């Protein structure tokens with residue numbers, strides 16, 4: 001890691017979902033000259049969804065990628081400096097705050113807004129990694145189309161898994177839902193819909209032993225944890241819907257987090273335990289996790305940053 005290329009900025013925003021872009025819009029309008037690094041997935045999680053019907057202002061609905069292009073265009077029009085790059089290391093021990101981009105470029109920022117979002121969780125088995133993109137997916141609405149007319153499996157038992165199983169049931173011949181306990185976590189209404197779908201079969205008390213296939217998914221071997229019996233189900237697609245984890249790893253030496261890695265902010269604000277470091281969006285919200293709530297918290301972070309910089313005489 002080299003520190004040769006360093007740059008000083010007033011307000012650095014890390015992440016480009018609804019929270020990051022909204023923070024950029026507000027920070028730019030407040031003349032904080034924000035620099036935003038987009039991260040691994042420019043546009044964030046909405047870019048891997050299709051139709052979004054519940055974002056206010058789009059009465060006819062719009063696709064996730066289109067909405068995020070609108071966010072980006074608006075942030076750019078306000079003057080935000082939007083860049084490709086991934087924050088790989090931070091040092092929040094002094095002032096200004098230090099953030100390294102792509103392991104080489106050092107940014108020194110008076111205020112940092114973290115809006116790195118959350119990512120899908122994976123089972124962590126070898127066959128899942130090997131066949132990722134070859135029949136294994138964490139997004140039914142993105143990839144379900146490829147498996148229309150075929151049989152698929154989905155692991156998970158929360159609202160996301162139920163929602164995705166229902167989505168897949170409209171495209172696929174049969175959907176096998178693999179549930180590790182003897183009950184589902186999903187809300188009652190979603191469970192009822194799953195149980196009332198004739199082509200969704202729920203396998204309770206079941207864990208995924210292996211996803212089968214050499215080049216592409218051809219099946220899945222599941223084990224009933226009560227009887228220890230295994231079963232091989234021929235499927236062409238295997239979907240993982242077991243929740244999300246916040247993208248907060250690089251901040252863990254400096255910021256207070258809960259036991260699952262969500263950054264803790266002072267209630268009613270975006271302030272973290274480090275002065276001048278603010279958090280917005282899914283990286284600090286495990287309750288609502290909506291684009292509109294993320295956008296709202298991005299606005300809060302920009303206003304908190306502006307007030308902080310003003311109070312410190314830095315703006």
Ligand code: NDP
Pocket residue numbers: 122123155156157158159160161163180181184185186241242243244287289
């Ligand atoms: P959740 O954390 O609610 O559920 C994750 C599910 O995955 C649980 O059923 C869990 O099992 C299971 N799971 C976790 N790890 C494993 C593993 N290693 N192997 C097998 N199964 C595993 O996540 P969701 O993404 O479903 O939902 C997140 C939040 O978003 C919730 O609050 C939900 O209500 C909300 N949401 C609401 C929607 C709606 O209202 N339409 C749609 C989507 C999400 P176990 O139950 O045994 O822990």
